[in-house]
Amino acid sequence: MLTDKRILLIISGGIAAFKSLDLIRRLRDRGATVTPVLTRAAEQFVTPLSASALAGAKVYRDLFDLTDEAEMGHIELSRAADLVVVAPATADLMGKMAAGLANDLASTLLMATDKRVLIAPAMNVRMWDHPATQRNLATLQGDGVMVVGPNEGAMACGEFGPGRMAEMPEIVAAIERALGDGPLRGKHVLVTSGPTHEPIDPVRYIANRSSGAQGTAIAAALRDLGARVSFVTGPADVPPPAGVEVIPVETAQEMAEAVNTVLPADAAVFAAAVADWRVANAAAQKMKKDGSGSLPVLDFAENPDILASVSKLETGRPGLVVGFAAETHDVARHATEKRARKGCDWIVANDVSPATGIMGGSENAVTLITADGAEAWPRLSKDETARRLALRIAEALA
Structure with missing residues (x-):
């Protein structure tokens, strides 16, 4: 080479x-x-x-x-x-x-x-x-x-x-x-990763338990196959990979805007753990206990559904849209339903119940849901999971 x-x-x-x-x-x-x-x-x-x-x-x-x-x-x-x-x-x-x-x-x-x-x-x-x-x-x-x-x-x-x-x-x-001239040379792939932080006030926020390690590994694996990678990441625990375009964001709304800016792309992998809701009445100043025993009331609003909105684009839709489903029970069934509901091509589903140690850990055990059915992968390092997924994406785009 x-x-x-x-x-x-x-x-x-x-x-x-x-x-x-x-x-x-x-x-x-x-x-x-x-x-x-x-x-x-x-x-x-x-x-x-x-x-x-x-x-x-x-x-x-x-x-x-x-x-x-x-x-x-x-x-x-x-x-x-x-x-x-x-x-x-x-x-x-x-x-x-x-x-x-x-x-x-x-x-x-x-x-x-x-x-x-x-x-x-x-x-x-x-x-x-x-x-x-x-x-x-x-x-x-x-x-x-x-x-x-x-x-x-x-x-x-x-x-x-x-x-x-x-x-x-x-x-x-x-x-x-x-x-090297990898199989994804000349292809543009969008990857989202990490959690989003939805402010309650200037010092508190709502987030998912995501380190961003799997999304980071996927971006690196796609880069290694020659793709031009746009990496939209929330506040992850791991640094972004080298050799990719990094777009840091905090909230789900910022992530949705960044994704729209990055498109069009040949493929999109939505590995981010996006918060489903945000606090509609987030305080501009830190909320204080007043000694009365009364609790603050938080009004929630639904965050934009980035995966569904990109999957259902009439023009400019990526040729392959891959979503993620972090489930705690009935993993394959819930992920299959999610794929149909969101309109994406593939769903990478994993069991993130506490006993698995997957959320925030170094390994993953996923089930790939496609139009052809469910394919269970063995428990692997997140780097190896990413490599396998990147190779499958290269095959699909070929």
Whole structure:
């Protein structure tokens, strides 16, 4: 899949930098052309000579090398590649990327490129868990930067936890996904995810127990198959996937408006746990107990039915509309009735009764309801459930 692909590999300074030499070898074995860029700190762990020998190409190191500027300026270097890969990506370089700093060759290339960027973070577990690093990660993902890893394991410093750079096969697979021509290439898919928050007053709200993990996994799986994904998400517990268009919303009404803005699409997957009702008389100020023992009266109004409204569009309806049904009993029957009532093509139904641990958990057990009947899937990780659903969507759109 990497034959004749051009990869600009930025190696930053961390103990994991020595693994980048193996990455160069693996990429060249798959037919890719690799142009290495070393930061000053990276040269403390790998030598320019070893990187150059394995890549069979010149190693770039200095932003202010006038010869390089004449032969291959940093703007041209940043745009001549098909993909920019940062492995390892240190906390320092991630911070520069998030802040838009460009004071050396690596950070300048990352600012000047118009190509997709994939990073493989590697750092001490405390550095990875630091709020600044997590804030920078969220910023980069929001900017469309793709991320692979880090993994959990023993550190060179003797600590254990997340922060180990992803293994080379994982990074190569992520590069292949980023550069591959998947079955959904050229298709536009809308995905909704997460809960909605319906205000009671400025500090209280009504919501469903949804982490957004399944919708996020579906968006990532569709992206990996080559789709252009518009991801409309409520306030989820998990960050949105890299490489997709992210449209954050809070309420069901905001989600409905965002969906209408995103359409048309080839397919739409409505995985969000949208609140059925909102508080019609939401207070503008925090409601206080007055000591009288009287309780506030909340008037409810029905929220827009996003799934039904899109399913029943006369013009601009997606070719495939997939809904979700979170049920606590008689799952297949209720989901089948919902599919008919809403007018969608498929319903992905799951049992979210407390005993299953599915709502907010890492696994899912779904039943796919189509015009042909009900198909029960085994209990799988949410990532694997998403992958299977994405493949089925690709088959249907083909």
